[in-house]
Amino acid sequence: xxxxxLHLLDLVxxxxxxxxxxxxxxxxxxxxADRVVLSIADNGCGMTRDLLRKAADPFVSGRPGRxxxxxxxxxxxxxxxxxxxxxxxxxxxxxxxxxxxxxxxHPDRPPIGDFAGTVRLVMFCNPVRSFRVEGRMPGRRSxxxxxxxxxxxxxxxxxxxxxxxxxxxxxxxxFPPELADL
Numbered sequence: 424x425x426x427x428x429l430h431l432l433d434l435v436x437x438x439x440x441x442x443x444x445x446x447x448x449x450x451x452x453x454x455x456a457d458r459v460v461l462s463i464a465d466n467g468c469g470m471t472r473d474l475l476r477k478a479a480d481p482f483v484s485g486r487p488g489r490x491x492x493x494x495x496x497x498x499x500x501x502x503x504x505x506x507x508x509x510x511x512x513x514x515x516x517x518x519x520x521x522x523x524x525x526x527x528x529h530p531d532r533p534p535i536g537d538f539a540g541t542v543r544l545v546m547f548c549n550p551v552r553s554f555r556v557e558g559r560m561p562g563r564r565s566x567x568x569x570x571x572x573x574x575x576x577x578x579x580x581x582x583x584x585x586x587x588x589x590x591x592x593x594x595x596x597x598f599p600p601e602l603a604d605l
């Protein structure tokens with residue numbers, strides 16, 4: 424994949440297919456530590472131990488009737504190509520955590536891409552799910568948690584115009600356009 428933000432789409436799709444109702448996304452960009460980390464955690468159905476051992480194999484899928492699953496395999500390949508690694512933790516019935524580490528300075532690290540736009544798309548296409556989004560950059564950490572919004576407005580749907588506008592502005596602040604080319 425050409426951008427780290429596109430790996431996020433695959434990882435979120437896996438969480439949604441695992442029936443996750445709550446998804447946490449984090450992007451850490453830390454040039455002094457020479458790392459970029461994309462992580463996602465969900466409360467979906469999790470994986471069996473056998474499936475977890477084979478999770479990054481492109482010819483293994485946890486979905487019935489599907490023989491190929493490229494999301495984790497491509498994420499792992501991209502991380503390893505950039506001097507990093509993929510870590511997957513999962514427990515059946517309890518959810519899954521995936522973290523892809525890339526060396527920031529590695530010449531083969533893909534650019535971040537439109538992280539704000541990707542997160543916005545995921546949230547608006549899944550308006551009744553809960554999302555916690557965190558951005559960590561040198562000197563700043565920002566969080567957007569839709570559970571906090573729903574405490575204030577219990578019937579809130581993320582695709583409602585007022586909510587969508589506010590969320591879009593907040594995501595642009597967290598992940599500004601100039602981050603895309605890093």
